[in-house]
Amino acid sequence: MSAKQKRFFLSEDEIPRYWYNIQADMVNKPMPPLNPQTKEPLKPEDLYPIFAKELCHQELDQENAWIEIPEPVREYYKYWRSTPLVRAYGLEKALGTPAHIYFKNESVSPIGSHKLNSAIPQAYYCQQEGVTNVTTETGAGQWGAALSYAAKLFGLEAAVYQVKISYEQKPYRRSIMQTFGAQVTPSPSMSTRAGKDILTQTPNHQGSLGTAISEAIELARTTPNCKYTLGSVLSHVSLHQTIIGLEAEKQMEMAGEYPDIVIGCFGGGSNFAGISFPFMRHTIKDGRKTRYIAAEPASCPKLTRGKFQYDFADEAGYTPLLPMYTLGHKFAPANIHAGGLRFHGAGVIVSQLLKDGLMEAVDIPQLETFETGCLFARAEGIIPAPESCHAIAAAVREAKKCIETGEEKVILFNLSGHGLVDMASYDQYLAGNLMNYSLPDEMIEKSLES
Amino acid sequence: MSAKQKRFFLSEDEIPRYWYNIQADMVNKPMPPLNPQTKEPLKPEDLYPIFAKELCHQELDQENAWIEIPEPVREYYKYWRSTPLVRAYGLEKALGTPAHIYFKNESVSPIGSHKLNSAIPQAYYCQQEGVTNVTTETGAGQWGAALSYAAKLFGLEAAVYQVKISYEQKPYRRSIMQTFGAQVTPSPSMSTRAGKDILTQTPNHQGSLGTAISEAIELARTTPNCKYTLGSVLSHVSLHQTIIGLEAEKQMEMAGEYPDIVIGCFGGGSNFAGISFPFMRHTIKDGRKTRYIAAEPASCPKLTRGKFQYDFADEAGYTPLLPMYTLGHKFAPANIHAGGLRFHGAGVIVSQLLKDGLMEAVDIPQLETFETGCLFARAEGIIPAPESCHAIAAAVREAKKCIETGEEKVILFNLSGHGLVDMASYDQYLAGNLMNYSLPDEMIEKSLES
Numbered sequence: 001m002s003a004k005q006k007r008f009f010l011s012e013d014e015i016p017r018y019w020y021n022i023q024a025d026m027v028n029k030p031m032p033p034l035n036p037q038t039k040e041p042l043k044p045e046d047l048y049p050i051f052a053k054e055l056c057h058q059e060l061d062q063e064n065a066w067i068e069i070p071e072p073v074r075e076y077y078k079y080w081r082s083t084p085l086v087r088a089y090g091l092e093k094a095l096g097t098p099a100h101i102y103f104k105n106e107s108v109s110p111i112g113s114h115k116l117n118s119a120i121p122q123a124y125y126c127q128q129e130g131v132t133n134v135t136t137e138t139g140a141g142q143w144g145a146a147l148s149y150a151a152k153l154f155g156l157e158a159a160v161y162q163v164k165i166s167y168e169q170k171p172y173r174r175s176i177m178q179t180f181g182a183q184v185t186p187s188p189s190m191s192t193r194a195g196k197d198i199l200t201q202t203p204n205h206q207g208s209l210g211t212a213i214s215e216a217i218e219l220a221r222t223t224p225n226c227k228y229t230l231g232s233v234l235s236h237v238s239l240h241q242t243i244i245g246l247e248a249e250k251q252m253e254m255a256g257e258y259p260d261i262v263i264g265c266f267g268g269g270s271n272f273a274g275i276s277f278p279f280m281r282h283t284i285k286d287g288r289k290t291r292y293i294a295a296e297p298a299s300c301p302k303l304t305r306g307k308f309q310y311d312f313a314d315e316a317g318y319t320p321l322l323p324m325y326t327l328g329h330k331f332a333p334a335n336i337h338a339g340g341l342r343f344h345g346a347g348v349i350v351s352q353l354l355k356d357g358l359m360e361a362v363d364i365p366q367l368e369t370f371e372t373g374c375l376f377a378r379a380e381g382i383i384p385a386p387e388s389c390h391a392i393a394a395a396v397r398e399a400k401k402c403i404e405t406g407e408e409k410v411i412l413f414n415l416s417g418h419g420l421v422d423m424a425s426y427d428q429y430l431a432g433n434l435m436n437y438s439l440p441d442e443m444i445e446k447s448l449e450s
Numbered sequence: 451m452s453a454k455q456k457r458f459f460l461s462e463d464e465i466p467r468y469w470y471n472i473q474a475d476m477v478n479k480p481m482p483p484l485n486p487q488t489k490e491p492l493k494p495e496d497l498y499p500i501f502a503k504e505l506c507h508q509e510l511d512q513e514n515a516w517i518e519i520p521e522p523v524r525e526y527y528k529y530w531r532s533t534p535l536v537r538a539y540g541l542e543k544a545l546g547t548p549a550h551i552y553f554k555n556e557s558v559s560p561i562g563s564h565k566l567n568s569a570i571p572q573a574y575y576c577q578q579e580g581v582t583n584v585t586t587e588t589g590a591g592q593w594g595a596a597l598s599y600a601a602k603l604f605g606l607e608a609a610v611y612q613v614k615i616s617y618e619q620k621p622y623r624r625s626i627m628q629t630f631g632a633q634v635t636p637s638p639s640m641s642t643r644a645g646k647d648i649l650t651q652t653p654n655h656q657g658s659l660g661t662a663i664s665e666a667i668e669l670a671r672t673t674p675n676c677k678y679t680l681g682s683v684l685s686h687v688s689l690h691q692t693i694i695g696l697e698a699e700k701q702m703e704m705a706g707e708y709p710d711i712v713i714g715c716f717g718g719g720s721n722f723a724g725i726s727f728p729f730m731r732h733t734i735k736d737g738r739k740t741r742y743i744a745a746e747p748a749s750c751p752k753l754t755r756g757k758f759q760y761d762f763a764d765e766a767g768y769t770p771l772l773p774m775y776t777l778g779h780k781f782a783p784a785n786i787h788a789g790g791l792r793f794h795g796a797g798v799i800v801s802q803l804l805k806d807g808l809m810e811a812v813d814i815p816q817l818e819t820f821e822t823g824c825l826f827a828r829a830e831g832i833i834p835a836p837e838s839c840h841a842i843a844a845a846v847r848e849a850k851k852c853i854e855t856g857e858e859k860v861i862l863f864n865l866s867g868h869g870l871v872d873m874a875s876y877d878q879y880l881a882g883n884l885m886n887y888s889l890p891d892e893m894i895e896k897s898l899e900s
Contacts (some may be wrong), residue, residue: 004463005526005528006528006529007462007529009459010454011456012456058511060761075456078455078457078832079457079536079540079830079831080454080457083452086529090529090603095766108558110830110831110833111831112870116831149827149828149831152828153831171873171874171877172870172873172874172877173869173873174624174877175873175876175877175880176833176870176873176876177873178876178877178880179823179824179827179828179833179873179876179880180827180828181828201692210619265700373629374629376628377599377629377630378599378630378631380529380560380600381530381560381561381566381599381603382528382560383629384628418654420562420622420626420870420871421622421870423621423622423623423625423626423629423872423874424621424622424625424872426625426626427621427624427625427628428621430625430628430629
């Protein structure tokens with residue numbers, strides 16, 4: 001029992017007023033996305049039909065390191081930001097580690113995850129440009145819930161295509177979106193040409209992020225004043241998420257420490273980018289020695305076992321070609337419960353950083369993530385989202401190394417969300433019904449070839 | 451869009467170090483609980499077999515206005531306290547009211563509700579007295595989840611009897627308790643004499659708080675080093691919850707305002723007590739004119755339509771006789787979704803305060819609570835628990851009156867919990883499947899007679 005401070009907050013006027021665009025500081029810039037027909041590098045204008053213009057510019061901006069957060073966005077950030085930086089005394093004690101473990105608690109967002117950090121500016125820029133309707137896809141439903149709420153804040157209509165199997169398995173997430181007033185459609189649906197094609201070719205198709213992306217893009221393209229939005233992978237989403245690390249940097253200063261290791265779980269990359277990029281600028285610019293670890297599922301290991309190459313972001317191949325670590329856009333990940341990490345590719349910035357050795361990646365088997373989730377829940381009181389359990393597991397691995405070496409390393413990880421809407425997966429774990437998935441090399445090779 | 455401050459926090463050293471015991475300041479003290487056999491007033495010792503000794507003394511303490519919060523409890527409070535006091539700019543705008551609406555956001559607790567405020571000291575006192583096992587009952591599961599986590603913090607084994615219908619209908623809440631390591635048994639069960647009696651007399655009995663209380667008390671009585679714990683109704687639970695109002699008082703000062711109206715939803719009374727008693731002391735001692743409104747469900751209206759009389763707290767009549775507003779301990783409330791408010795009686799302190807005209811009560815029909823819950827979710831981003839929707843609905847009624855009168859009244863309510871584990875009930879509401887329940891006077895009379 002210690003009287004030392006547990007949680008660190010910023011006052012509202014200390015909340016950062018700029019996002020950090022790491023592209024401006026990178027020595028090796030990310031390679032450009034390509035038009036799949038012409039193979040020409042994309043210009044912002046090429047993306048105008050799909051995204052709000054301001055977001056298209058943010059996406060490809062390699063000049064400006066600091067992008068001002070619009071005032072209305074900052075006003076809504078105040079609804080839950082700053083999120084607490086927490087010293088995990090309970091977890092340290094449970095492990096018996098000399099390490100100092102901190103986590104940034106993004107689960108306190110109204111939606112329960114970090115996704116709102118980007119949903120609000122995306123909805124804002126759309127509204128500013130006269131857009132009235134937004135579309136998106138969602139798998140587990142975290143992003144869909146965030147966008148539904150953000151759309152409501154700016155008076156926009158939201159239409160969400162939710163992967164059909166998830167729509168049926170996670171009715172609570174659907175209800176959350178509907179409570180915020182969004183229209184939710186299970187994908188594939190008969191409401192789009194893409195959906196019809198899929199359902200006539202493959203009746204009873206259970207849906208995937210690929211089908212949902214195709215439907216959401218098609219709806220945006222065929223509807224006046226309607227834009228598409230995405231919850232991860234893209235560089236402008238990572239940009240918005242840097243509010244996490246920028247706050248954490250100030251809060252670590254309040255705690256009188258600086259992280260030796262920064263950890264985030266990894267799906268498309270935006271949550272990892274959010275916690276790590278603001279610290280990484282000191283590594284890039286001042287040579288500060290900090291390790292950055294992305295924690296991905298062993299069953300979807302694009303960073304640890306994928307290839308760096310140009311690939312599509314969706315199964316149907318509607319998106320631009322992106323230079324990224326990928327398992328192939330036809331890769332079908334095992335049905336693990338961390339739905340938010342079941343994506344075949346990594347964002348272009350993170351891919352370049354990994355290629356350049358500025359960061360590391362580890363893959364975590366499913367059972368280890370839930371074991372760690374239960375340990376964390378009992379020690380810190382917060383039941384973590386299955387996705388976030390990957391970051392905690394990586395942090396616990398590092399903290400256990402410190403037991404052996406006796407080092408008081410400072411470990412910071414991002415708790416991207418809580419698991420209160422994912423209890424069915426904990427239920428399965430506690431009942432002994434979950435398993436690890438082995439992924440033979442041949443499966444990855446095959447997927448990359450197709 | 452305003453640049454005014456949205457949320458107010460206390461630093462860790464500003465978190466109150468004492469709970470407030472309103473019994474000491476009340477002019478008319480609560481009447482004593484009675485031994486049902488002898489009809490003699492209870493002494494603390496009479497409760498020793500059931501509760502930790504310190505809690506027995508707190509229960510009947512009418513002398514000490516301030517009870518020190520033990521340091522280990524304060525250390526764990528820091529895991530999520532202070533909770534934010536929030537200015538509901540979004541809700542004010544949605545209503546177009548000149549009222550200033552504030553809410554204390556207890557939903558940010560790891561468990562998602564205020565229940566942890568009492569679970570932690572209850573587990574602490576048990577552990578201090580050498581208790582190794584704790585039991586309790588839970589209906590909706592909020593209290594059971596809080597106790598499960600608190601027990602784990604102090605190394606205690608927790609056994610929770612969950613009302614059988616709720617055990618089956620709300621598997622997520624059960625999983626939360628199990629994730630924290632508790633044993634959860636649907637009640638009535640064959641594991642106790644009380645349970646066996648009920649199940650042989652009424653096969654397929656769906657359970658009630660009454661059956662679960664009986665089983666939990668029996669287990670505590672028949673197990674060495676085992677005590678029973680309760681999540682509301684009792685005076686020591688209300689005492690622990692005053693941390694809410696004590697924080698809110700300091701935070702309102704930071705906001706430069708003082709509430710004209712303080713509102714809490716009402717089940718057994720502890721959450722209402724928590725937000726209102728610290729303010730009420732200024733009404734009792736200094737004559738400060740503030741209105742205190744308890745918001746109860748129209749289908750379980752003990753405050754607005756019950757009688758003040760001695761009654762049991764459980765259906766089987768195992769508990770002491772309590773002087774309280776009650777609908778009769780055999781009252782079977784309609785199956786509304788605010789499971790935490792489905793209790794036939796009110797705590798003894800609140801009952802006396804209502805009798806003495808120091809507070810008011812309103813009853814809210816179910817559909818109005820969900821309508822208000824959706825309005826609040828879209829305006830403030832937080833999906834409220836069905837229980838908390840009662841408090842919001844009462845606040846909205848008052849804020850609407852201000853539209854007519856033009857008064858800038860300051861309204862404070864307690865957001866006791868979020869609704870993320872209650873989405874099935876929102877789903878039912880949005881699908882048009884919920885209804886209001888009418889409760890004829892004769893039903894109440896009949897229940898009070900039996």
